[in-house]
Amino acid sequence: MSILEFNRVEKEYRLGETRVRALRGVDLSVDKGEFIAVLGASGSGKTTLLNLAGAIDDPTGGAVLVNGQTVANLSDDAKAELRSRTIGYIFQTFNLVSVLTALENVMLALQIRGGRIADIRNEAARRLDEVGLADFMHHRPDKLSGGQRQRVAIARALVTNPLLVLADEPTANLDHETAQSIIDLMKELNEKDGVTFLFSTHDQRLISQVKRVVRIDDGKIVTEMKTAN
Template identity: 50%
Template sequence: MKKRLEFENICKTYSLGEVLIPALRDVNLSIAEGEFVAISGPSGSGKTTLLNLIGLIDKPTSGTIRFEENIISYNGSSKLHRLRQARIGFIFQSFNLIPVLNAFENVEYPLLLTTVSAQQRKKRVEEMLDEVGLLSLRAHKPRELSGGQRQRVAIARALVHQPKIVLADEPSANLDTQTAQDILQLMEKLNREENVSFIFSTHDPQIVKIAKRVVNIRDGRISN
């Protein structure tokens, strides 16, 4: 399988005043095309930091990140935002939908950053809303949706521009057990159907079970 992402000796250290706090230590990791990976570990183990680096929204202190075999350079932000916009999808723990936009407009937003025509945008957004079972609620604002429905909109938004990798930071944390299971199953289905690599962080053992590959992280080190 084609490698999507590679981490080589990645370290990330935060500084709190004069105190240096290592969040990731010497991480080596490789994610292939179409993988469904859970990053598991207790709170403060470095899951979110790792996801931030995978999502190219944070910069490692040292080490090399390769995305589709190209070394990521952090000198110019324009290349990075284009990479994120074209290749990466994000699902956030608290959904992070734009409150003034309805479900359709929230899903449409990433496509507004591309050159996709209005007609194609409409078609693609409707496909995605249909896929997550929310086409009938397309005109609803986030406040008019339940937690599970909001997370479905977030998933549709993460996938609408056909990214290569979708990152989900604790996607089930704000949901009840049943809804969390449903959301994970939806992600797994989309992973299968769209051949998109899914990487999600969780500390819930029930959710971890669904993953095809589990990366355990503890004190900033990958332990398996």
């Protein structure tokens, strides 16, 4: 069953009199357990695509379905619920809260839902351990390297046990070696727990790592290929 479906999706932004057609009839279907990359140049529509998949924004045409539900038909509360329970989002610039420690940043994603604080702390610590940050839990973001911050962001996205993780150029601000290790980590989590990953990149070198690549150009999907992985 598909966890994510785009049916002839259009997204037009209006800036005063100017219109930008960021997505022009995108069809895409992502099955549970997939590990898939959207490859495209800057301005091709990657962030727009991920924001629509993440129920952060609505399309101006066509339909986006997450786990069988048409996102645009959901109330604001139902969308918030979808974002906090079903989807994990990893931002290009990490978006960590600078005054909180790594542990507190990850705990925050669970605290939105409520529950016992001791359980929340344990679960957040377990996820940080899993991404290799056991010794850095009490560090604030400014005391972490770029790669470590991105690992915190991955732990935060995964701590709610989402079905679908969206990662917008998760390696763009990292050196090549660190980028490689972040991709390896996501792949491992995909293989171990069956979490579906959809990430965007403009780094051709990372493409060899994934099972399916979708190339987007000027708001249109131009090629889809299965790789040998």
